[in-house]
Amino acid sequence: MSVDLELNNATTTASIAFQLKGGLFTLTTLQIFNPDLVQLKAQLTDKIQQAPNFFHHAPIVLDFKIANQPNIAIDFANLKAMLQEVNLIPIAIRNATPDQIQAAIKAGFAILRDTPNTRDKEKLSSTAQPAPKILSSRIITEPVRSGQQIYAPDGDLIIINQVSHGSELIADGSIHVYGALRGRALAGINGNQQARIFCNSLEAELVSVAGNYKLSEDIERQAWKVAAQIYIKQDRLQISVL
Amino acid sequence: MAKAKVIVVTSGKGGVGKTTSTAAIGAELARRGHKTVVIDFDIGLRNLDLIMGCERRVIYDFINVINDEATLSQALIKDKREPNLYILPASQTRNKDALHQEGVGKIIELLKNDFKFILCDSPAGIERGALMALYFAEEAIIVTNPEVSSVRDSDRIIGVLNSDSKIAKEGGEVKKHLLITRFSPARAKRGEMLSLEDIQEILAVDLLGVIPESQAVLSASNQGIPITLDADSDAKFAYRAAVSRLLGEAEVAQPAAKGWSFLRLFKGETV
Numbered sequence: 372m373s374v375d376l377e378l379n380n381a382t383t384t385a386s387i388a389f390q391l392k393g394g395l396f397t398l399t400t401l402q403i404f405n406p407d408l409v410q411l412k413a414q415l416t417d418k419i420q421q422a423p424n425f426f427h428h429a430p431i432v433l434d435f436k437i438a439n440q441p442n443i444a445i446d447f448a449n450l451k452a453m454l455q456e457v458n459l460i461p462i463a464i465r466n467a468t469p470d471q472i473q474a475a476i477k478a479g480f481a482i483l484r485d486t487p488n489t490r491d492k493e494k495l496s497s498t499a500q501p502a503p504k505i506l507s508s509r510i511i512t513e514p515v516r517s518g519q520q521i522y523a524p525d526g527d528l529i530i531i532n533q534v535s536h537g538s539e540l541i542a543d544g545s546i547h548v549y550g551a552l553r554g555r556a557l558a559g560i561n562g563n564q565q566a567r568i569f570c571n572s573l574e575a576e577l578v579s580v581a582g583n584y585k586l587s588e589d590i591e592r593q594a595w596k597v598a599a600q601i602y603i604k605q606d607r608l609q610i611s612v613l
Numbered sequence: 614m615a616k617a618k619v620i621v622v623t624s625g626k627g628g629v630g631k632t633t634s635t636a637a638i639g640a641e642l643a644r645r646g647h648k649t650v651v652i653d654f655d656i657g658l659r660n661l662d663l664i665m666g667c668e669r670r671v672i673y674d675f676i677n678v679i680n681d682e683a684t685l686s687q688a689l690i691k692d693k694r695e696p697n698l699y700i701l702p703a704s705q706t707r708n709k710d711a712l713h714q715e716g717v718g719k720i721i722e723l724l725k726n727d728f729k730f731i732l733c734d735s736p737a738g739i740e741r742g743a744l745m746a747l748y749f750a751e752e753a754i755i756v757t758n759p760e761v762s763s764v765r766d767s768d769r770i771i772g773v774l775n776s777d778s779k780i781a782k783e784g785g786e787v788k789k790h791l792l793i794t795r796f797s798p799a800r801a802k803r804g805e806m807l808s809l810e811d812i813q814e815i816l817a818v819d820l821l822g823v824i825p826e827s828q829a830v831l832s833a834s835n836q837g838i839p840i841t842l843d844a845d846s847d848a849k850f851a852y853r854a855a856v857s858r859l860l861g862e863a864e865v866a867q868p869a870a871k872g873w874s875f876l877r878l879f880k881g882e883t884v
Contacts, residue, residue, distance in 0.1 A: 514771075
C-alpha cells in the first residue's frame with residue numbers, strides 16, 4: 372500500500388522538483404590567441420569599456436583553437452579569476468587538448484564539443500570528396516497547380532511556369548516566377564529581410580517577405596498583371612513594377 | 614492484341630458533365646469499332662447506367678467483382694446499340710471505402726486484355742473514389758465548365774494526377790486533355806462566362822474539345838442514350854470531333870450549321 376501511495380505522489384505535478392529541457396543559446400566566444408594573463412586582462416578591460424553593458428556578467432566560452440598551434444599549459448584557475456574580475460562569467464571551453472581539458476574540468480569549466488579541426492577535415496577528404504558549398508535553389512518547370520505547396524529550404528525557389536490560384540510557394544530565400552503568379556508566395560520565411568519575390572505577371576492572392584504580407588486587394592492597387600518585384604524597404608513591403 | 618488504354622474522365626467539381634462525357638466518348642469509340650468498357654467509380658451514387666440506358670440490366674456490379682462475389686463477365690453489361698460497348702456499373706448500396714487499389718488494379722488488368730479502351734468515370738471530389746478512378750490512368754480527360762470554381766477544381770485535380778497517379782509515382786506523366794462542356798459562345802462574349810482563352814491560360818492543358826451548352830445533351834441523358842448515338846445536334850458533333858482528336862485522327866467533317874461556327878476555333882489544333 373505504501374509503495375502505491377508513493378508512486379501516486381511521484382506522478383502528481385506538485386511533487387516534481389524539476390524538468391529537463393533542451394535549449395539553444397547564443398554565447399559570446401573568447402578566442403584566445405595568447406594565454407598571457409596580463410596581456411589578456413589589459414586588452415579585455417579596454418574592450419569592455421567600449422560597451423560595458425554588453426559585457427556585464429556575460430557568459431563566455433573560451434576557444435583555444437588558435438592558441439593551441441603548439442600544445443601549451445594553461446593556468447585555468449587564474450584565468451577564471453581574471454575573467455571574473457572584469458565581470459565576465461566563464462562557463463566553458465572548447466578546442467582544447469586532452470591535458471587542457473583535464474585542467475579545465477578541475478577549475479570548474481564545462482567542455483563544449485569541438486569544431487572539427489583541419490586534421491579531421493583532411494581525414495574526411497581522404498574518404499569522400501567534400502561537395503563545394505553551393506546555395507541550393509529549387510527549380511520547378513511544371514505548372515504549379517491549385518492545392519500544391521512547394522518549399523525551397525535554404526535557398527531560392529525558381530518556377531519556370533505559371534502558378535495557379537490556391538497554390539503556395541515557400542522559400543527561405545527569394546522566389547522567382549517566370550510566368551503568372553496567381554497563388555501565394557512567401558519568401559524569406561525564416562526572417563531573411565533580403566529575400567524578394569519576382570514574377571512575370573503579378574496576380575497573387577498573397578505575397579509575403581520575412582512575415583510582412585499583402586493580400587491581393589492591396590496588391591491590385593499598386594501593380595496588377597504586370598512584371599513586378601516585392602521586397603522589404605524600411606521595414607515595409609514594397610511592390611515595384613519591373 | 615495490344616493492351617487497352619486506360620483513360621480517366623475527371624473534374625474535381627461535381628455536375629460538370631463527367632458521366633455524360635464518359636457515355637458520349639465511350640459510345641463514340643465503340644461506334645468507330647474500338648472495343649470499349651466504361652467503368653462507374655461513383656460507388657453509392659450510381660449514374661452511368663442511367664445515362665447509358667441500362668439501369669434495369671444491372672445485376673452484379675464493380676464491387677461484387679472486387680470482392681469475388683461475381684465474375685467480370687457476369688458484371689459487364691453489353692450495350693444493346695453498340696456491340697463494342699460494355700458497362701461496368703457501380704454499386705448503389707455500398708460506399709467508396711469498398712474500393713481498394715489492389716482490387717481495382719486486378720480488374721483493370723483483366724479488362725486490359727479484352728478491350729482497346731477503358732474509360733473510368735470518376736466521382737467528384739479528390740477523395741478515395743476519385744483517387745481510385747485516376748490511379749491507373751495513362752490519360753486523363755479533364756471536364757471543365759467555363760466558370761471559375763470549375764476551372765479551379767480542374768487545376769486541383771491536375772495536380773493530383775501529377776502526384777498521386779501510378780504513372781506519376783513511377784516518374785512518368787499522365788497525358789491530359791481538356792474538355793470544356795456547357796460552353797455558350799454568346800455568353801462568353803458578353804463576359805458572363807470565362808472565355809476559352811482564359812480557361813486554357815489557367816489550366817495550360819491541350820484542348821480536346823468544346824461542347825456547346827445544348828438542350829440535346831439533357832434530353833439524351835433523360836432518355837438514357839449517349840449523345841453521340843442520339844439524333845444529330847451540335848453537341849453530338851462536338852463530342853465526335855473530340856473523339857477524333859483523342860484518337861489522333863483527322864477531324865470529321867462537320868455539317869455546316871448555324872450556331873457552332875465557334876468550333877472552327879480548333880481547326881488545326883489537333884496534335
